[in-house]
Amino acid sequence: MSAPDLNAETMAQFRDAGVEQHSTILLGAGASITSGLPSWDEFATSLLIDSGAVDKRSAELLLARQDPIIAVEAARAADEATWKQRLRDALYKSVGTLASLSPSPLHLAAVGHYLERKDRRSLVTLNFDVLLETVLEDETKTVPIAVTNTDKRKGEHSVHHLHGIITPDETHDVVLTLNDFTTLLEKQDAWQVNYLRTAVTKGSLVIAGTSYRDPDLRQWLHAALKSKPKDHKAFVLLAREGFGVSKKDFGELEQALSSQWRAVGLHPVLMQDHTDAAQIIRELNHVNKKDYISPQERCRLIWESHVRNFEVLQQEYVGELSKNVEELKKCFKVETLDATIWISNGDGGLVRWASHDRIYRTLQALRVVETGHDSPWIAGQALAKDTEIIRDLSHHPTRRWKSVVAFPIPVAHPTLPLVSSAVLTIGLPKEKELYEGDSVNWAEVVGDIADEWTFRLYEGVYSGEGA
Known part of the structure; x- marks a missing residue:
């Protein structure tokens, strides 16, 4: 979910x-x-270790066996004079600045x-x-x-x-x-x-x-x-x-x-x-509005519109994704990549609707994956986290792509809030480390393409024949 x-x-x-x-x-x-x-336990662990009260193993033992608010008293007692500074260091040392x-x-x-x-x-x-x-x-x-x-x-x-x-x-x-x-x-x-x-x-x-x-x-x-x-x-x-x-x-x-x-x-x-x-x-x-409908109902409107127009939208989306691929190859500086649109079915699943290099002939040919922060699918994670992510794929001898960038696609409603109802994924030929450091050159382009898909999905449901 x-x-x-x-x-x-x-x-x-x-x-x-x-x-x-x-x-x-x-x-x-x-x-x-x-x-x-950091989480509360991570924060407490850092305080205990950095204060010199205990080593890492002892900090973990203390936190596993008693209330952390008692355990951190040891960190404070180690040096009351520097307590406030150590609080700042422990909270922000992994991120640096606000x-x-x-x-x-x-x-x-x-x-x-x-x-x-x-x-x-x-x-x-x-x-x-x-x-x-x-x-x-x-x-x-x-x-x-x-x-x-x-x-x-x-x-x-x-x-x-x-x-x-x-x-x-x-x-x-x-x-x-x-x-x-x-x-x-x-x-x-x-x-x-x-x-x-x-x-x-x-x-x-x-x-x-x-x-x-x-x-x-x-x-x-x-x-x-x-x-x-x-x-x-x-x-x-x-x-x-x-x-x-x-x-x-x-x-x-x-x-x-x-x-x-x-x-x-x-x-x-x-x-x-x-x-x-x-x-x-x-x-x-x-x-409390009379015409209110839930996020699930709004997502089902999008999904049902796609089901009704399956053949037309398959052709249209493959064509649009093919155009996207040409832009993306330039900004990622690669000769080949994969672009795929996934759409929520409003029933706990995320459906691989279209890829740039293939046309699906039937609904039954579409793959459905689970969503969630711990989904085994990167597209499912992006939808659940509602933010762009980049992940390495596990090694497999037949797998063409080494990493994936995933952007959630929020879809508006004429009077109700946005709901991320789809995901754009980009399969890349090298590990994420190669692309993470160069995100300034591709993040804006990918974001603009995702915005285009946001508008396209909205138009298909809430205007013209799809309304």
């Missing part, structure tokens, strides 16, 4: 849930891990949702980074305010950081170790709990990208939800990607996961990938 498979039943949960009155989006680590920042980070689909979706109706939308995060602020500044050309305490600073746009901020240059109000959490929880009137209480009173709360293991968040929400009106829901978006389990195992856990979250007063929405949560957030401003 990827964003194209979010069905009417899933999206109906957000209707009449307080979203229209007000919605607060709360992002956890899942948003920033996708951008390249400029080298790309906001994730969750960051982009949350800011997009906020900007559509900023008078009735709020942004909150458990993360230390300022990627939400980066997106806001890019979109609005104004400098947003990062709120970390009870100060009364106001700006046109604000992001509330419940656990403080760490940038490559500054550290403010960080909540990380057991002592930090304990001290904060002793405050009966902490600004964080008051903020969350206000959020659920005004409308809905949507939590995404967090495992909910922070003790303060649990206590704050327990207190805040007591004052929540019955028709205001607090959602937690649970992606299989965040649990690191297989589809089979996740299926076996679904009932227990739903039960445990409902027991603590939250409404669970289960999905496969972090980007599914991003698509849900993009949909929130539309779910």
